[in-house]
Amino acid sequence: MNYNYPNIRILMVGVGGIGCEVLKMVSKFTFQEFHIIDMDTIEVSNLNRQFLFRLEHRGQSKSLVAAQTMKKMAPQLNIIAHFAAINSPGYTMDFFRQFDAVIMALDNAETRSYVNKVCHALGIFIVDAGSMGFKGQANAYYEGTVCYDCYPIATTQKQYPACTIRSQPSNCTHCVIWAKYLFTQLFSGEVGILEVEGFDKTQPNSVFSKFFKGEEMPHSIDIIDHQLIQKYHFSSRKESIEELQGMWFYTYNQLNQLGVLQYDKDDDLHVLFIYASTALRCRNFNIEQYDYQQIKSISGNIIHAIASTNSIVAALEIQRLLAFIQNHHKIQYLQDLKAASYVQTGKKERILTLNAAIPNPLCNSCFHNQIYTKIDFSVVKIVDLVTSLKNHLNSELNIVSLSRIIWDDEDENDNEAIRQKKLNELFKSDLDNRLIIKSIEEKFLAVLWLQHLTDQLQIQFIPTKIENKILRLKNPLQNKKKERIRTQQEIKELKETEILPIKTSDKFKIIAQQKTEILIDEEQNEQTQQKKKIELIID
């Protein structure tokens, strides 16, 4: 088997457990470029599955170390590493546009959703995989198939009523959650649901008494003589109250000196504080406490992770990628790409592959009308943008960004206030550049992607996918080369389905020619003519 794809450019987001397995799978492949991006650094708890890293790499960038290792092992892969978050400002639509396919090897829903949105806007093929303990799954998303955001997965985290956490805990989990709120309130400066006030943070004794001493609790705890304890070392027995206080006061003083902190499940100091607080709270309410490991696990929402499951889902992911690369001229094939799940049940099927669901028509991530514009954020005013949009879409409208309403045609007061604002006063980061445009009846009209381009004052709306397709096919020869990879069998099949390869590339050539025409149009700013051209290509 020969895996040479000298014209294909791949981006892999995330170089963790699944990422390492993916690199293992592609180590014998050849790509034009294989980009990897990850913002994380290597930690000891990664080493049981992320086999490209060693103990001495601790603290270094995952993507850089992985690239270093892979360059030695597989120079033909042409690996390029980015040590950054994929949603940081440098990684614009133009960055994504250079890729033929994106591999998601991520551990969180938020980034998956972001990558999914960008790739759908640009029409880039995505494969995705995830694992949790013995369970895992792999998926492929592309135009016309269901996308990652179509059917949001219900959060599996249980919600607890605030009063249970605050005053009526009945099990250890409640106490862990309480301890985490305590952590946030004390060290991140956010007032959470605990609603406790009136203590002096510089006086540890006052803080302790406020939270662990009180009439309302079945067992009030007084401060007693204790020795400070810096490390957890009680795996075989329960700690005494003195020891718990020793841990609590040590960690409190340390954390208090460090300033504003986010809870980090891999920082032993943070975990020890949570552990001591939880254990003390359990004593307060006569609740049986869990052991250190369990408390750590609950506090960090830590997902079980092992190499074997990652190995399975990464292979399923790469299988989908290859199916796409080798067959992407066959539309029918793409519709057949299925969503696979690997489920560890007691039943007969271990790997179950289901037919892909129908895309959700109300999903705004894969909504078909996605438009794109580059303008100068420091000059263009909101009112200009809205007017152009109204003309373009021929409708009254609402504009919503990821979290807030930007414009509502029916709300004149608010609009008056922001009419004259410049775009950069509204959009603080590159992340804010995706706007959802709805009619006043709440019907989806378009998704608008904005990018800052200095001195660009003219607002032009370009369908995202069209532009991308043209860019990707800028070299008609590229397609001919790809066809060489096909086997005789495939060509025979192609002929049977009457999509002859030669015909396909002819079509591409025509589109590519039209691309140049559009560019000329743009220069002449003849918007209407340009629009017509674009419609032509859609046909």
Place this chain on the structure above:
Amino acid sequence: MSSNDKYDRQVRIWGRHGQEKLQNSRVLLLGCDPVGVETLKNLVLPGIGYVVIIDNKLVTDQDVENNFFIPYDTIGQSRAKVVLENLLEMNIDVKGEWHQIDNFNIDGQQFDLIIANEKQCLETKFNLIELQTYGFLGRVRLYSPSCQIIETKPMNPKYDLRIFNPFQELKEYFDSIEIEGDVDYVAHIPYIVILYKALQKYHKEKGKYPSTFQEKHKDFMQVIKSLCGQLEFQYQGNFYEAIENIDQAFDNDNWKNCLEQIEIEQNDGEGYKYKFSTLISALRQFVLIHGAPPLGKAFPDMKCFTQTYVHLKNNIYGIKVEKDFQIFKDLCQNKVDDETIRLFIENIQELKTINFRSIQQELDQPNQVDDYENDCYIWYILLRSVNEYYRINTKWPSQNQDDIQQLKEIVEIQCKLVGVDNVPQSYIQEICRYEGSKLHMIASVLGGMASQEAVKLITNQFVPINNTLIYDGLKSEASIFEF
């Protein structure tokens, strides 16, 4: 100040004691196919104790092409050596040895697991995983001389709350509560009390306890709802919790089935197997005397006042748990340590033993499978056939007509053996297309699955597959069969 434990993320799955077993185990790998090496990689990373690799071949171009752990510059070297060195580099805790030999005498050696690929291994003394990849297909076959599992870790663990047959103290507690009075009080009555009261009411009205599905899930539910009386909706939470947990109201006799399935073997000496049979005979005696198994410690969360919960958990159930434990411990006559006894009592509802068919038995006469939903069964027959073809010709069938014809004849014989009429012609052609090729992608999937099963066999946790898994890479599907 990061966590110093590199095994942190996996210990959450199989526990410290599971990790200990893993770190003290010895694994033998026979042959260095990609699939075997992938499997071993997934055991080296989590920190298996000691590995022995036996392989008589030298590294070839093909190995370099489909095996991540065989680098380009090792062509001509001993494959066993190259693989071992590259695997051990990933985890300094793991030790091992390699032998470039054909036949390895395992007499007098002790292994916790043998992983066989490339060649068949008919060994019956040790846990065994046999692996094969063939084009887009894969096969995992498990064998264990004795497989008895205490920690089956089911996805939805069942609680033993004795609502149907409460012990003395619990019954007294239940009877001391009435569902009436102050709204706040009624709203905080734990759901187990509600279920008990509903059962009593049902029995009073109908003269019997609910037994059919209809009675359990419809009539009985009505009774629970009727207990709410005039309570406003926002106070009915615990009654809904009772309905959610309705199954706990009925006699939980799972342990009876478990006991019936488990045959007692008399074993001398020590070790897991010995402990297991001691515990089972103690359980039989316990049930004979008390009519129910010892009570487990697991007690679910429920909405109620903290004092009520703590009282129920510590004073009512907790004391009974401790009492049962002491009685049970005496029945074990000091042959088993306390920790194992507690673990056993916790898992009484879910105990499991598997009697594996040996590989020789399967070769002679595989079990027939009646219901199969996907192609995996057909692929199994074809894999048997190509193996048989290889045995006769010492080469794999290719796409030329003679090979296909000969394979077809073998397939017919195999079909008769497993009781299937025939397999479609296109499947025979497809498998001839593979001609013994081994794909890295398939090896990765299969290696992942095989190592999951390996961990189960070594740690005696979770229920391993019984006994064959067939992976169909064309459709990304895998099914389990007992052959």
